[in-house]
Amino acid sequence: MSIIKVNCINETCPVPLVETRKALRKAAEGDTIEVQGTHSSSKKEIPMAVESMGYELKSIEENDDYWTIKIQK
Amino acid sequence: MSEKATIILHSGDMDKAYSALIIGNGALAMGMDVSIFFTFWGLERLKKNKLESGALSKMNLFGLGKWLIKRKMKKSGVASLNKLLDNYLELGGKILACDMTMDIMGIDKEDLRDDVITEYCAVGTYVQEARESEVTLFI
Numbered sequence: 437m438s439i440i441k442v443n444c445i446n447e448t449c450p451v452p453l454v455e456t457r458k459a460l461r462k463a464a465e466g467d468t469i470e471v472q473g474t475h476s477s478s479k480k481e482i483p484m485a486v487e488s489m490g491y492e493l494k495s496i497e498e499n500d501d502y503w504t505i506k507i508q509k
Numbered sequence: 510m511s512e513k514a515t516i517i518l519h520s521g522d523m524d525k526a527y528s529a530l531i532i533g534n535g536a537l538a539m540g541m542d543v544s545i546f547f548t549f550w551g552l553e554r555l556k557k558n559k560l561e562s563g564a565l566s567k568m569n570l571f572g573l574g575k576w577l578i579k580r581k582m583k584k585s586g587v588a589s590l591n592k593l594l595d596n597y598l599e600l601g602g603k604i605l606a607c608d609m610t611m612d613i614m615g616i617d618k619e620d621l622r623d624d625v626i627t628e629y630c631a632v633g634t635y636v637q638e639a640r641e642s643e644v645t646l647f648i
Contacts, residue, residue, distance in 0.1 A: 454600065
């Protein structure tokens with residue numbers, strides 16, 4: 437049960453979505469993926485992808501500089 | 510079975526290759542299976558070292574427009590077509606090359622990126638894949 441961090445700060449479409457998917461493919465069952473990014477549409481779209489693939493969205497947080505999305509595989 | 514997206518890339522223009530690969534990557538990232546059919550001018554982009562060589566579909570201005578857009582894309586952090594293709598393949602996307610176009614345009618297998626091509630095929634394969642796809646696009 438490890439935590440896998442994905443840094444997508446300053447990346448734009450479609451990189452955050454693609455890097456999230458790559459991390460999810462590599463993760464083991466029970467791992468948590470923590471994606472950080474600045475691209476605003478990806479903040480909406482990563483949860484859509486997570487839901488459609490049946491993974492668990494644990495949280496979406498945002499501060500002044502970036503957002504953080506946590507997903508459980 | 511996963512949902513599926515089937516994309517035809519008929520154009521050889523740089524911006525349209527971006528559209529095809531961005532949509533392809535997006536669909537893969539959202540859990541779909543994806544096939545991109547490279548046909549006619551699109552097939553030019555599958556030649557060795559030619560993925561990034563397309564002109565801009567509008568305002569290319571003999572390459573000046575393309576240069577300006579490329580510079581802007583770099584500044585905005587847009588991935589290169591080569592990077593998008595690498596990700597597309599890593600996520601299991603399929604690349605299909607139209608063999609009829611190869612015949613009429615005199616393109617041999619040796620001219621193409623054989624390492625990235627999943628299959629050489631014709632319209633029947635496209636129709637077969639498209640009929641079981643939720644999304645199909647002609648670019």
